[in-house]
Amino acid sequence: MASEARATLIYEDLAPVSVTYSxxxxxxxxxDQLASATxxxxxxxxxCAAGECIVVPPDREDELVGHDGDVNVAxxxxxxxxxxxxxxxxxxxxxxxxxxxxxxxxASGVAADFALPDLDGTTRRLSDYRGRKVLLVTWASx
Amino acid sequence: xTNVPSAVWIDEEGRVVRxxxxxxxxxxxxxxxxxxxGEMTPEAAADTNERRRIYLDAVRDWARNGSESIHAVGGPAxxxxxxLPTLDEARAGACFRLATYLLEIGDRASARRWxxxxxxxxxxxxxxxxxxxxLDDPGNLAAGDFLSEVDALGDDHYYEPPAIxxxxxxxxxxx
Numbered sequence: 001m002a003s004e005a006r007a008t009l010i011y012e013d014l015a016p017v018s019v020t021y022s023x024x025x026x027x028x029x030x031x032d033q034l035a036s037a038t039x040x041x042x043x044x045x046x047x048c049a050a051g052e053c054i055v056v057p058p059d060r061e062d063e064l065v066g067h068d069g070d071v072n073v074a075x076x077x078x079x080x081x082x083x084x085x086x087x088x089x090x091x092x093x094x095x096x097x098x099x100x101x102x103x104x105x106x107a108s109g110v111a112a113d114f115a116l117p118d119l120d121g122t123t124r125r126l127s128d129y130r131g132r133k134v135l136l137v138t139w140a141s142x
Numbered sequence: 143x144t145n146v147p148s149a150v151w152i153d154e155e156g157r158v159v160r161x162x163x164x165x166x167x168x169x170x171x172x173x174x175x176x177x178x179x180g181e182m183t184p185e186a187a188a189d190t191n192e193r194r195r196i197y198l199d200a201v202r203d204w205a206r207n208g209s210e211s212i213h214a215v216g217g218p219a220x221x222x223x224x225x226l227p228t229l230d231e232a233r234a235g236a237c238f239r240l241a242t243y244l245l246e247i248g249d250r251a252s253a254r255r256w257x258x259x260x261x262x263x264x265x266x267x268x269x270x271x272x273x274x275x276x277l278d279d280p281g282n283l284a285a286g287d288f289l290s291e292v293d294a295l296g297d298d299h300y301y302e303p304p305a306i307x308x309x310x311x312x313x314x315x316x317x
Binding site for chain 2: 082090101140
């Protein structure tokens, strides 16, 4: 039985998550953690996220999903034309933006629903302001 | 949003109606005052204030008129601004994200290595270069080769002016 270690996966703009790594070209994500780690879900029609689905070519299905149901991050990245970089010393893998496929959020034109603390420490989400126009400004104090 | 000052306009449905753009600065700082300290001559300050007035007038027009405002450009302009990165730019973005994570966990040496990789892949991307230059000189606006690379821009912009009616394209010096 192959030994299993943990790795850190950062998928696009999502927060880092701890995933299983048992060697090879990339870590694997259990299918029930795939959505929280990457935003993608395995469905009968393929890989789906935010209203977008991509069909997995039959000859890559076994490569993408192992017999244990875990999803190979390298294959997921390759299917979407995403770069995958890896820092061996820290066991960190980063999947970057696709150079071939816009993500569903960009295609929709809807701003990403981020959350930040206000001056009183209360967390505010962009979606809290639905129904009002938002001028979102970044600035510095010099 | 990777530089300041920048702004993006978002409508009541959460849709972006103006993509991220410069909103209150100009390249006047390149040609006047103490550039490293961010000081400007009165002439450059006046130029910047005029650009802010034009920009704020556009914001007010959008606030009053919504999607009828000529400044709410919407769909095609937004998607054009969100063009897909090239292969190298996408890989540079991943290297940059990895570097920021390594900085967060305190490994500056590894972060520097990944930032250098990103700078090779995307040599024109300011956020990568400036992160690299300020790694060992935090808080210094003119760290590393920043000013010499800005000078090398020539007539190209550092702060691309927003495409708003009446907004000057260039800062005109009176040397």
